[in-house]
Amino acid sequence: MDMKEQFRELSSIPAFQSKFTDPAVAKTDAMNVLQINVGRMCNLACKHCHVEAGPNRTEVMSREVMEACLKAYTNWGFETIDITGGAPEMNPDFRWFVEECCKICKHVIVRSNMVILLEEGYTDIPELYAKNKVELFVSLPHYKAKKTNRQRGDMVFERSIEVLKKLNALGYGKDPELVLNMVYNPGGAFFPPDQTTMEKEYKEILGRDYGIVFNNLFCITNNPIGRFGAFLVSSGNFEGYMKKLYDAFNPATLENMMCRFQVSVRWDGELYDCDFNQAADMKVTTKDTIFDIAEKPYEPRTIYFDKHCYACTAGAGSSCGGTTEA
């Protein structure tokens, strides 16, 4: 049973649309972020991954789709390009694409698992990032080795520390133009801690134990889809987790939900309101593809909601850029 069916059968949790009356909430606003998922190939297979990325995935964005992304960026006047995956570095056109993005956009983000940067064939990429002043979002689920490795695999923590030291040596986290952000996500069916408190703790411990510095920590709520959704269902936590999300609904997060300000592109050019909708294959309501929006003007669209959207409105709110409470 896919997650759409799971949500439909979960009658104890009302539809997400029942939580607001203002029709503007269901419409997109200014399109600021073009988020591009360049493929599902990854050298890791993390337990919580909503994309279900891994070494056996073969979906990779072609240069033709990338070229359409570049056209769409200019056509719609986005401000940010946010490149993600899988491990985006594993796309064979990745280096070319990053450089092309940086030619037309002042704010290019790459979401990296870091440890790919130690693999043969990828060790030149940190310098590419620094040269192009790419803002990095790197995953480090915890500052304790045991917790990170449990979620991401053996020795991932130790290798991540090695990469963080290399990034610091290149100026990341130190030079104001080389921004290094970390992403925390809970290691199970519970909410993330307060972002400010956790950032302080990360900075203190990573600084003290390894001499590592970084700019911001973003705490992200695990979304009940993909591999994490499957875990919730198989472990009997699905209904309880959904109820927790529902009970923690915070109307002050609606205004800044990331889907209102972005579009998410799949490897084959299909469009989604966010990366979570992409993972669950809930396409934009217009059914446009990247090739369509590369040619036509932007018009606000109705957002596709389902019950997983409660993960973005629980507590202090959650997005690819951390908390969202207004």
Add this chain to the structure above:
Amino acid sequence: MNTYYNPDDLAKFATIGEEASALWDAFLAYYGPVMADGALTAREKALIALAVSHSEMCPYCIDSYTQTLLSMGVDEEEMTEAIHVAAAMKAGITLVHGVQMKNVVDKLEQ
């Protein structure tokens, strides 16, 4: 299987206020600030609460505070140490009462 402790009952906690709402409100007005950040952090207080939950053997509280602590970023290692504090206190309290036993023995033995 029937049991006196049903996890779903935790959600019914507030029904205790039905017959004595003023007392329930007074309890909540006390409980909330006690657990909030003060001279001790909310996190430290929640760890104390977890230790007490174990020494008092309350499955509702153990469930609730474990979830609270996970959401505060506290890990199993820290929670286990908090429980050891409760366990060590229990052991110490038991042993120190041995002095009472010794007092009785000293008084009665020839």
